[in-house]
Amino acid sequence: KAGVTQTPRYLIKTRGQQVTLSCSPISGHRSVSWYQQTPGQGLQFLFEYFSETQRNKGNFPGRFSGRQFSNSRSEMNVSTLELGDSALYLCASSPDGDRLSSYEQYFGPGTRLTVT
Amino acid sequence: DQQVKQNSPSLSVQEGRISILNCDYTNSMFDYFLWYKKYPAEGPTFLISISSIKDKNEDGRFTVFLNKSAKHLSLHIVPSQPGDSAVYFCAASASGGYQKVTFGTGTKLQVIP
Numbered sequence: 001k002a003g004v005t006q007t008p009r010y011l012i013k014t015r016g017q018q019v020t021l022s023c024s025p026i027s028g029h030r031s032v033s034w035y036q037q038t039p040g041q042g043l044q045f046l047f048e049y050f051s052e053t054q055r056n057k058g059n060f061p062g063r064f065s066g067r068q069f070s071n072s073r074s075e076m077n078v079s080t081l082e083l084g085d086s087a088l089y090l091c092a093s094s095p096d097g098d099r100l101s102s103y104e105q106y107f108g109p110g111t112r113l114t115v116t
Numbered sequence: 117d118q119q120v121k122q123n124s125p126s127l128s129v130q131e132g133r134i135s136i137l138n139c140d141y142t143n144s145m146f147d148y149f150l151w152y153k154k155y156p157a158e159g160p161t162f163l164i165s166i167s168s169i170k171d172k173n174e175d176g177r178f179t180v181f182l183n184k185s186a187k188h189l190s191l192h193i194v195p196s197q198p199g200d201s202a203v204y205f206c207a208a209s210a211s212g213g214y215q216k217v218t219f220g221t222g223t224k225l226q227v228i229p
Contacts, residue, residue, distance in 0.1 A: 004159070035219070042122075042221035043160070043205060056216040090159050103148055103209050103217055107159030 002027065004108035006091050012114045018079040021111045025072050025093030031055075032074040033105060034066060037088040046089075049074055078113075086115045119143045120208050122220040130228050135193040137223050139206030142187065146208040150217070151180060151191050154203045163204075164191070196227045 005024045013019050025032050033056075034046040045058035049068035066076040072093075078085055092105035121140045129135045139149075147168035152160035166173040166180045166189070173180050179192045193200055206220040 033216070040125075040221060042120075043207075043219035045216050045218065048216060058216070092159070103150060103207075104162045104165060105217065107152075107161065109157065109159050 004091060004093050004106050006089075006108035006111050008111060009109065010112045010114075012116060013081050014116055015081055015083060017081050018077060019081060019113060020075055020077045021089055021091075021113075023074045023076075023091030023093075023108060025074070025091075026106055029093035029095055029106070030072050031094045032068055032072060033092045033094070034074070034076050035090045035092065036060075037090055037110070038086075043090065046076065081115045083115050086113060088112050118221070119146075120206055120218050120220040122204075122206055122223045124223050125221070126224040126226070128226045128228060129196045131198055132195045135191075135196040135200065135225055135227065137191040137193075137204050137206075137225065139189050139191075139220055140187060141189075141208050143208070143210070143218075144187070145210040146218075147211050148209050149180070149182060149189050150207040150209075151178075152205045152207060152219075153200075154205060154222070160205055193225075196225075198227050198229050201225055201227045 007022045031050045033048040035043040048056040052068045063079045068074045088110045090110045092107045094105045119142050150165040151163040153163050154160040164175050164178050182189045203222045203224045205222045207217050209215050209217045
């Protein structure tokens with residue numbers, strides 16, 4: 001199976017702009033989670049989507065939003081970008097969420113966002 | 117509040133020796149724990165997991181130990197190889213519902229040839 005793909009891989013934006021990142025999960029995976037990785041902060045959970053519904057949400061401001069389509073592909077959007085939003089954004093997919101193995105997530109390579 | 121903590125940001129080990137990476141957690145509801153490995157410019161990859169009903173799980177050179185009373189888990193790599201050089205993330209979740217996975221801040225392991 002093809003792995004998780006994320007586009008674009010790199011992005012440079014200016015403060016105040018908005019950005020949309022895309023994630024295509026592994027075929028058959030219905031859960032998609034998004035994480036922000038910054039130095040010293042590890043992977044901070046943004047949100048999780050399952051069957052087009054947001055199932056879990058992390059502690060990020062409302063400027064961060066996401067959605068999932070019927071084919072399980074997901075997008076996340078960040079509006080009114082701030083310098084502190086510069087980070088690696090990782091998408092992960094996992095199988096159906098009713099087994100412990102569903103916690104074993106498969107990550108994409110990430111999108112490196114730089115806000116200037 | 118960091119519920120999953122990896123207090124050592126980095127670790128250097130000689131090739132062939134044992135690498136021990138540590139992780140502490142504070143949430144007593146966590147009952148499933150995972151380790152991921154991350155190379156630069158790649159996403160994390162799942163390495164090994166352990167359920168709270170066990171205190172040890174082995175997979176080849178990798179063994180995870182869980183001490184529930186101390187809320188502590190560790191990953192042992194024996195023998196360590198240069199290809200093991202990466203950032204290792206500890207993660208935890210609570211079962212019984214669709215709970216999110218909480219990650220630690222990572223430990224960068226360098227295996228010296």
